[in-house]
Amino acid sequence: MSHPTIEELKQQAAELRKTAVTMVYKAQSGHPGGSLSAADIITSLYFKEMNIDPANPDWEDRDRFVLSKGHVAPIQYSALAHLGYVPFEEIHRLREYKSPFQGHPDSKKCPGIDISTGSLGQGFSCAVGMAIAGKMDNKDYRSFALLGDGEIQEGQIWEAAQTAVKQKLDNLIAFVDDNRLQIDGPTEEIMPNQDIEKKFESFGFQTKRINGHSIEEIIRTLDEFTQEKNGVPKCIVCDTVKGKGVSFMEDVVAWHGKAPNDEEYQAALAELEGGLES
Amino acid sequence: MITYPATDSKPTRQAFGDEITELGKNNQDIVVVDMDISKSCKTDKFAKELPDQHLNVGIAEQGGAGVAAGMATAGKIPFLSTYAVFGSMRMAEQVRQETCYPFLNVKIACSHGGLTPANDGGSHQAIEDMGIYSSMPNMTVIMPADYHSTRKLVKEASEIYGPVYLRFTREKVPMIYDENEEFTIGKANKIQSGNDVAIIANGDTVSIALEATKQLTDQGISVQLLDMHTIKPIDREAVQECMDIGNIVTVEDHNIINGLGSAVSNVVAEEGNARVRKIGVQDQFGESAPYEKLLELNGITVDNIVRKAKELV
Incomplete structure (x- = not known):
């Protein structure tokens, strides 16, 4: 765990957003919308919260992270590139042959990916398995998972949730990136989630809804939740905006999985320079 | 050595239950993930004798498969235990995405292979399972013939790295091999x-x-x-x-x-x-x-x- 200031973390988040958009622009393919909505959560985890060692990605006591919404790989790859898990210039090879940055996270090809994901609904179970293994081995590491609000429509999410509660996994923290959009439209229209916090709560999780773009709030909630060794898994539901930080991408369904053209790319970089307005 | 005609018969699921318990005692990384049918799959003995290495996820095969994959990333050797119809179909994509694709050390050990759950009817008779798993890269697919060969092949599966699908019988089958016969995965x-x-x-x-x-x-x-x-x-x-x-x-x-x-x-x-x-x-x-x-x-x-x-x- 490192000790950057909130201001430094905000700057870092701006850098990750720029890198993620650059990756998608260069590849002319990928998922910018959800990458931008998850940027502040990813920054808080990778640059503040998690005990990790980029020089030793397989360190057995490291904290685990599973990107259950695997299609927003560009934002995770940005974190890994900035931390030096892979040479930074690899950001220009997203979705290319023999790239560590496959279309979806691939633990065989990219150091720092704890398990391959990409098929929605599945990664959370894996994060639960990692937390169980940690308990079995009396290890102190934590297991973090990032879920999409569309993704939690998958039934397997709730199979994972009931196992996490049964196994008393207070070393597990799930984030839901609640950006309210999925490919076919608003989540509320395609398949309403009802009350996400209440759902997790009724399964037995401790939950909290926060502003997923406030690094202060994310850090504060993590501090609170990681200290509670109460035998209860935690879920942080994050109010987010898909495409956050690039005005023309914000809250627009079409930017789920579309690459910017030259003009859009330049405009996006200009807006992202300097970070989010606070 | 072959004994023919066989003088005794046992279901090979029993051999799995017996062997996995012995293996678990000698290796605490071996974990059994059950899905509510431990009595039928003969893993109840493992659950009783090695509770710290056992997990029952209830009637939730997809989640169970994902949990096993996560445990495998941390060095565990999970054996998913269920019936072949569920173990090959309800969790097929989970095993494909989270075990075969990342090449993790998860074993899928299934009772009720083929027509052997006879009176349960067509819903429970797995006739597609070995074909399904044969189609997945990185997967090894095995069906042992009798009690002793099952014990040997389960042991071997626990000792090789990577995904293995093992299929057992619900019905008793004749015990044709003696306990000294050796078996090698991939070798007839x-x-x-x-x-x-x-x-x-x-x-x-x-x-x-x-x-x-x-x-x-x-x-x-x-x-x-x-x-x-x-x-x-x-x-x-x-x-x-x-x-x-x-x-x-x-x-x-x-x-x-x-x-x-x-x-x-x-x-x-x-x-x-x-x-x-x-x-x-x-x-x-x-x-x-x-x-x-x-x-x-x-x-x-x-x-x-x-x-x-x-x-x-």
Whole structure:
């Protein structure tokens, strides 16, 4: 765990957003919308919260992270590139042959990916398995998972949730990136989630809804939740905006999985320079 | 050594339950993930004796498969234990995405293979499972023939790295091997050498093929009999030997499509020249009936093996 200031973390988040958009622009393919909505959560985890060692990605006591919404790989790859898990210039090879940055996270090809994901609904179970293994081995590491609000429509999410509660996994923290959009439209229209916090709560999780773009709030909630060794898994539901930080991408369904053209790319970089307005 | 006719019989799921408990005692990284049917899958003994290495996720196969994959990333050797229909179909994509694709050390150990859950009916008879898992890169696919070979192959599966699908019987099957017989994953067990016709069987059909071999031998036909417990990777050398004989009959308790017969035929198509006749489930669902009746309805019988072999010779 490192000790950057909130201001430094905000700057870092701006850098990750720029890198993620650059990756998608260069590849002319990928998922910018959800990458931008998850940027502040990813920054808080990778640059503040998690005990990790980029020089030793397989360190057995490291904290685990599973990107259950695997299609927003560009934002995770940005974190890994900035931390030096892979040479930074690899950001220009997203979705290319023999790239560590496959279309979806691939633990065989990219150091720092704890398990391959990409098929929605599945990664959370894996994060639960990692937390169980940690308990079995009396290890102190934590297991973090990032879920999409569309993704939690998958039934397997709730199979994972009931196992996490049964196994008393207070070393597990799930984030839901609640950006309210999925490919076919608003989540509320395609398949309403009802009350996400209440759902997790009724399964037995401790939950909290926060502003997923406030690094202060994310850090504060993590501090609170990681200290509670109460035998209860935690879920942080994050109010987010898909495409956050690039005005023309914000809250627009079409930017789920579309690459910017030259003009859009330049405009996006200009807006992202300097970070989010606070 | 082969004992024929066998003096005793046991379901191979029992062998799994017995062996995994012994293995677990000697290796605390071995974990069993049950899905509410531990009594039937014979893992209840493991659960009782090694509670710290056991997890029951309830009736939730997809989640169970994901949890096992996560545990495997942290050095555990999880054995997912359920019925073959669920273990190969309800969790197929989870095993594909989170075990085969990242090449993790998860074993899928399933009872109720083939027609052996006979009176449970067609819903519970897994006739597609070995074909499904054979299609997945990185997966090894095994069906042992009897109690002792199951124990040996389960042990071996625990010692090799990577995904393995193991399939057991619900019904009792004759105990044909003694406990000193050795088995190697990917290597056929030659029960008898011969030069007129080769019979290649696996799982519960090995004992049926043994009786057919005896009858053919009595009629002066020289039979090479193989127990091809591993259908992926298939033992190409052993199939090559059978191709040299020129006549091959395959026997399996699995759909005639994508099982042992198909695996053997693939080698013949790619590498050689031999006549192959496949005996197995006739691309049809089963129903509630005595196990022997279901085998008979699909021609998985001593008489049919003898007939097909003689047609070729």
